Amino acid sequence: MPGLCSVPPSHKMFTARGWVCVLSILGLWLSMGKKAEAASAQAVRRKAPNEVSRSAAPGTNPASCIDRLGPAANPHATPDARAVLAYFRGLPEQTSRRLVSGQFIGSGKYATTKEIDSIRQQTGKMVAMMGIDYALMHGADTTANSYAIRHWNAGGLVTVSFHALNPQTRGFGSVKNRKINFQDLFEEGSKARKNWIEDLDKAAAGLAELQAHNVVVLWRPFHEMNKDYFWWGNRDTGEFVRLWRQTFDYLTKTKGLNNLLWVYSPYQAADTMKYYPGDAYVDMVAMDAYETNPEKIQGYEALAAVDKPFGFAEYGPSGNLLVFIPLIEKNVDYYDIFNTILRKFPKTSFLHAWNGGWGFQSHKNISQLMNDPRMITQSEVAWRSLCKQ
Numbered sequence: 001m002p003g004l005c006s007v008p009p010s011h012k013m014f015t016a017r018g019w020v021c022v023l024s025i026l027g028l029w030l031s032m033g034k035k036a037e038a039a040s041a042q043a044v045r046r047k048a049p050n051e052v053s054r055s056a057a058p059g060t061n062p063a064s065c066i067d068r069l070g071p072a073a074n075p076h077a078t079p080d081a082r083a084v085l086a087y088f089r090g091l092p093e094q095t096s097r098r099l100v101s102g103q104f105i106g107s108g109k110y111a112t113t114k115e116i117d118s119i120r121q122q123t124g125k126m127v128a129m130m131g132i133d134y135a136l137m138h139g140a141d142t143t144a145n146s147y148a149i150r151h152w153n154a155g156g157l158v159t160v161s162f163h164a165l166n167p168q169t170r171g172f173g174s175v176k177n178r179k180i181n182f183q184d185l186f187e188e189g190s191k192a193r194k195n196w197i198e199d200l201d202k203a204a205a206g207l208a209e210l211q212a213h214n215v216v217v218l219w220r221p222f223h224e225m226n227k228d229y230f231w232w233g234n235r236d237t238g239e240f241v242r243l244w245r246q247t248f249d250y251l252t253k254t255k256g257l258n259n260l261l262w263v264y265s266p267y268q269a270a271d272t273m274k275y276y277p278g279d280a281y282v283d284m285v286a287m288d289a290y291e292t293n294p295e296k297i298q299g300y301e302a303l304a305a306v307d308k309p310f311g312f313a314e315y316g317p318s319g320n321l322l323v324f325i326p327l328i329e330k331n332v333d334y335y336d337i338f339n340t341i342l343r344k345f346p347k348t349s350f351l352h353a354w355n356g357g358w359g360f361q362s363h364k365n366i367s368q369l370m371n372d373p374r375m376i377t378q379s380e381v382a383w384r385s386l387c388k389q
Contacts, residue, residue, distance in 0.1 A: 017101070017288070028269040038162040065387035072281045073292075074252045078259050079387075084157070084216045085261055085283055087383035088309035096373045097380055099342065100157065100311070102129030103359055104354035107163065108141025118361040123370035126378040127360075129157040131352055134203045136163045137173045142206025153217045156378045157312070158265070158354060159218035160210075162203055166231040167196035172233070179230050182239045200247065204255045211259040219260040220313055221247060224288050225275045230379070236277055244277040253358040272299030286313035286350075291320075292329050292357065294340040304347045311350035316358025328357035335365035342374065 066079045069086035078083075091098045105111045111132055129222060130151040133143040140162075147157045158290065166174035168184065184192035193277045193306040210217055222244060228234040232243070251257045266272045268289040276282070285303045304310055312336065315337075319328040334353075341348055353359050360366045370377055 002319045008292070026058045050253045057110045069386065073248070073262055073279070073281055074258060074260065076244045076258045077261075078216070079212075080214060081216045082260055083386050084383045086347045086386055088284065088311070091376075092347050094301060097376050097382070098374050099348060100129050100350035100376045100381070101125075101126045101127045101360075102131060102157070102159065102350055103372060104131035104133070104314070104352065104355045105144070105147060106355060107133035107136035107144065108138065109143050110136070111144035111147055113147060114358050115150070115355055117286075118369065119359075119366065122361065123367045125370040126156070126268075127370075128149050128376045128378050128381050129159055129350060129352055131161065131310070132208055133161045133163055133201070135165060135175065137175065138207075139165055139170075140199050140202035142209065144183050145206055145209050148210060149213045149215060151378070152210075152213070154378060155381050157381060158210070160207070161220045161223055161313075163230070164196075164199050166201070167199065168191040168231075170195060174192070178228065178233075180231050182235055182243070183277045185243060186321055190237075191324075196335035197250075200250065200303075204251055204257065206272070207251070207257050207260065208255065211257060217260050218263050218313075219251075220263040220283065221263040222264050225315065226266040226269055226271050228266075240275045244275075245281055248277075248281045259302065263313060264302075266299065268297045269300050270298050271388060273302040273306075276306070282306075282308060284309045284311065286311045288312070290314075290330050290354075291318055292337070294337055294344060297345075300345050304345070309349050310345075310347040311352070312348065313350075313352055314354050315351055317363070319357075326357070330357070332363045332364055334360055335368040338369050338372070338375070 046309055066082055069082055070079070072082050072085050074081075087138040088100070091100070105113055116127050116130070130148060130252065132148050134140050134142050134144075144314060148160070151221065163175045165171065166177045166180055169177050171177075180192060184190040185196055186379050187193055207217060207219070221238070222232050222285060224230065225235075227232050229286050232240065248262060250262065262281060263284045263286050264276060264282045265286040265288055268287050268291065272287065285299070285306050285308045287299060287303060287310075288298050291297055317329040317332040319326050338351065341351060356362075
């Protein structure tokens with residue numbers, strides 16, 4: 001993450017009426033049998049989410065509708081999480097309102113809405129998706145949840161990343177310290193595993209708070225794992241996949257977090273699928289890219305071939321590093337970047353910019369960007385319309 005001064009290469013219930021509806025038809029629905037139910041769900045699952053929405057007449061049972069939208073990696077994912085996933089899946093088929101805008105606001109107590117407020121002041125629009133982080137150079141801190149909850153309640157979407165400190169060395173900035181024996185993460189009683197579980201528990205508590213407020217989270221752990229920017233990156237493939245899967249099981253099964261959509265997010269390169277943990281452990285695929293010219297981005301084709309929604313989980317203009325100070329290209333045309341992305345990477349469903357000098361607010365033509373009919377801003381997020389509740 002460039003905010004760490006490591007510029008990469010150039011560098012988220014039913015109503016009472018709904019429950020009455022469910023109870024009134026439950027007996028009939030169950031009598032149809034599991035075989036017929038599965039066949040129906042499979043047939044509708046092949047439809048685009050917007051087709052499901054159009055076919056659902058007023059008063060349609062919300063539970064039945066959501067079942068037809070398809071499953072998430074976590075079989076116990078909340079109905080809202082499944083609906084958000086289906087929403088992203090269907091966006092590339094749209095001719096308007098087809099790409100979700102987003103921007104990172106910071107980590108823990110350092111998070112601030114100053115920059116996205118600037119975007120709104122300049123364009124009249126608020127970004128659709130807000131990004132926060134549960135760590136950065138410091139230890140786990142979930143206080144940015146208050147911003148995420150407020151954004152969600154206003155109709156927006158939320159993504160959370162986790163720059164966890166090195167479990168072996170700990171200490172400020174150790175997210176970039178690569179001195180760790182990965183095997184120790186799996187050894188009960190080891191210092192690394194004890195520290196890792198402590199940090200993961202802190203993140204889980206933050207995610208549970210979001211779940212209690214019905215917030216669906218695009219959860220993005222271990223990002224840029226195909227590079228050596230962080231302690232988890234550029235490791236043995238089997239060991240990384242084991243860590244991802246154990247983390248998935250711990251947060252979903254042990255901690256009961258069903259509001260998460262798991263996002264696999266390598267850095268743009270030819271090897272974007274090298275560390276892919278498997279379809280059963282991923283809901284969405286994404287890419288981190290800091291490139292003024294999107295024509296230079298590599299690795300899209302491999303990610304797009306996976307049957308998962310795709311987006312840019314981190315984006316920003318190119319830059320260079322001068323003694324830990326990122327020198328970012330200025331006055332970049334983000335509207336041109338947006339148009340190039342839609343043309344060259346047609347499966348893209350979201351564009352989430354990093355903050356600081358990489359953010360939308362720092363560059364030109366952002367009014368055109370945010371007001372383009374193809375761009376989705378906070379007031380235009382429409383996943384709730386897939387199944388009327």
